[in-house]
Amino acid sequence: MKLQGKAAIVTGGAQGMGRAICLRYAQEGANVVVADLNLAGAQKVVDEIAGMGGKAVAVQVDVRNQEQVQRMVDAAVEQFGGLDILVNNAGVGKIIPFLETTEQDWNLMFDINCKGLLWCSQAAAKVMIAQGRGGKIINLASQAGRRGEALVLAYCASKACVISMNQSMALALAEHKINVNAIAPGIVDTPFWDEVDRQFAKLLGWEVGEPKRKFTAMIPLGRIEQPEDVAGVAAFLASSDADYITQQCFNVDGGNWPS
Numbered sequence: 001m002k003l004q005g006k007a008a009i010v011t012g013g014a015q016g017m018g019r020a021i022c023l024r025y026a027q028e029g030a031n032v033v034v035a036d037l038n039l040a041g042a043q044k045v046v047d048e049i050a051g052m053g054g055k056a057v058a059v060q061v062d063v064r065n066q067e068q069v070q071r072m073v074d075a076a077v078e079q080f081g082g083l084d085i086l087v088n089n090a091g092v093g094k095i096i097p098f099l100e101t102t103e104q105d106w107n108l109m110f111d112i113n114c115k116g117l118l119w120c121s122q123a124a125a126k127v128m129i130a131q132g133r134g135g136k137i138i139n140l141a142s143q144a145g146r147r148g149e150a151l152v153l154a155y156c157a158s159k160a161c162v163i164s165m166n167q168s169m170a171l172a173l174a175e176h177k178i179n180v181n182a183i184a185p186g187i188v189d190t191p192f193w194d195e196v197d198r199q200f201a202k203l204l205g206w207e208v209g210e211p212k213r214k215f216t217a218m219i220p221l222g223r224i225e226q227p228e229d230v231a232g233v234a235a236f237l238a239s240s241d242a243d244y245i246t247q248q249c250f251n252v253d254g255g256n257w258p259s
């Protein structure tokens with residue numbers, strides 16, 4: 001078990017990739033704070049982990065709210081005696097053409113995907129620094145952060161911002177032996193992409209389901225990504241096997257993007 005006795009927080013842990021990461025971390029021996037806006041969903045994941053013989057707690061958090069974020073970090077310390085791993089997974093995306101992007105759309109994506117990530121990382125890093133035993137921070141970027149897309153300006157920009165923040169945080173925290181790395185997934189079969197599919201279909205005049213089928217057909221490895229494809233890499237990056245890796249963003253996208 002790679003993460004025996006470690007304390008981890010996973011934001012957006014109630015479904016999709018966050019849920020898969022919570023389950024994988026518990027399998028690897030970690031104690032997990034499943035943090036999400038959706039408390040009932042987070043509690044279901046906690047129950048799944050308990051059913052496997054693991055330890056987890058559900059915490060309701062809006063990552064945009066610094067007080068709630070502090071309570072989430074305090075919960076890890078109170079329940080599990082400290083904090084070793086933070087996964088900044090909570091995120092939102094909307095498919096909106098450049099000319100129609102509103103201030104509200106922009107703020108929604110940047111507030112959750114970027115500002116929320118900053119608040120969670122600051123609160124977690126302060127605990128990790130005080131503990132003096134290092135730590136791991138893992139940020140969910142996206143292939144969308146690697147390039148622009150005509151219909152996805154704000155989300156692409158927010159994920160490019162995540163890749164930049166990942167670099168700055170890694171440099172700021174290196175002296176404390178806190179490794180900061182990101183994962184850039186491709187097209188992952190989660191509730192998020194079901195909604196993205198509907199939004200693309202509407203804008204392109206396609207059938208619902210067609211965007212997912214057509215975009216999946218272009219993936220070099222020939223299948224849609226599963227949340228577990230990301231969870232395995234998130235487990236590696238949280239483990240001591242990744243102690244000499246920091247400031248990196250790993251494409252986990254079936255070969256969609258080359259670098």
Ligand SMILES: NC(=O)c1ccc[n+]([C@@H]2O[C@H](COP(=O)([O-])OP(=O)(O)OC[C@H]3O[C@@H](n4cnc5c(N)ncnc54)[C@H](O)[C@@H]3O)[C@@H](O)[C@H]2O)c1
Binds near residue numbers: 088140141184
């Ligand atoms: N699905 C994809 O194809 C894909 C690809 C690349 C990157 N990503 C990124 O990976 C991450 C996870 O994606 P997913 O597909 O599992 O998403 P998802 O929508 O299935 O799950 C996201 C979870 O985050 C929670 N959440 C949303 N806003 C929150 C907030 N303000 N505070 C706390 N929790 C909040 C939601 O309640 C939900 O449980 C996101 O950052 C997303 O941008 C997704």
